[in-house]
Amino acid sequence: MARTEHYNNPNAPKPNSIVVAVTVFVQDEQGRVLLIQRTDNGLWALPGGAQDFGEYIAETAVRETREEAGVEVEVTGLVGVYSNPNHVVEYNDGEVRQQFSICFRARYSSGAPTTSDESSAVQWVARDGLAELSIHPSMRLRIQHGFVGENQPYIG
Template identity: 40%
Template sequence: MTDVPRRRDYYDDPAAPAATSLRPAASAIVPGPNGEILLHRRADNGLWALPGGLMELGESLADTVRREVREETGLDVEPGYVIGVYSDPLHVFAYPDGEVRQEFSVCVACTVTGGSLAISPESTDLRFFVPGEIGALPIHPRILTRITDYLTGQRAALC
């Protein structure tokens, strides 16, 4: 990981730059065998996050979830159900190239079907956490919202 983040996350921050783009993305809750949740530490901002990323042309949402989880964690998953659609305009990501993207992510609960854990170039760490440990991590509040929604049994929330 470099010393300078390549992405900056803002949430409900009056100093945040105005969004310039909106791109569909997916994130995944990947549970472990004892109720743990898989997180990776992002190389671009140093925060712990759910695996996920941008949808590509020609993909379904389920395809995006499978591809992103595989790329970022080494695991194969089967998407199960939508936990929520997260599109809060107060959450923006600023990139060094000037793009400022508004949050738009569909979070999906998954089941592991194969593969083995492997850190990707997008991550500096990868591990399963019991839910009680997650709040103490350096993690964005909007990722915590997705995890909380999953843990409380939320399905198809619009946030």
């Protein structure tokens, strides 16, 4: 399903849904962050997705990282909560979703980066390699907060 990101756009369509979703900030032993290139918009992003019925939110983070990136992780903390009402995602089926995403910090357990239906590329990216990648500003914010590693999570 195609998606269009509207970020601080006064002409964006009005949202008609909010979905509990996660992103996952995980680093390898060299300090690189795991990123996927999304198949729905071509942008690079942290792995993540929507919570399913019957699962704890931390289970969502583990499942989505496995499904999208082929990597097993253990959730260790919280990077932040991202709920900017000026960031909506428009899908080609008519859904317009207001952003609501919990970004978890996780520890790499096992597995090698592997693509999926939702990821055309998966790789560990060094901090100095992020500038050359096409990453949405809201995702860059999460990645930046993940690298900072503050004691208190971001709430915004």
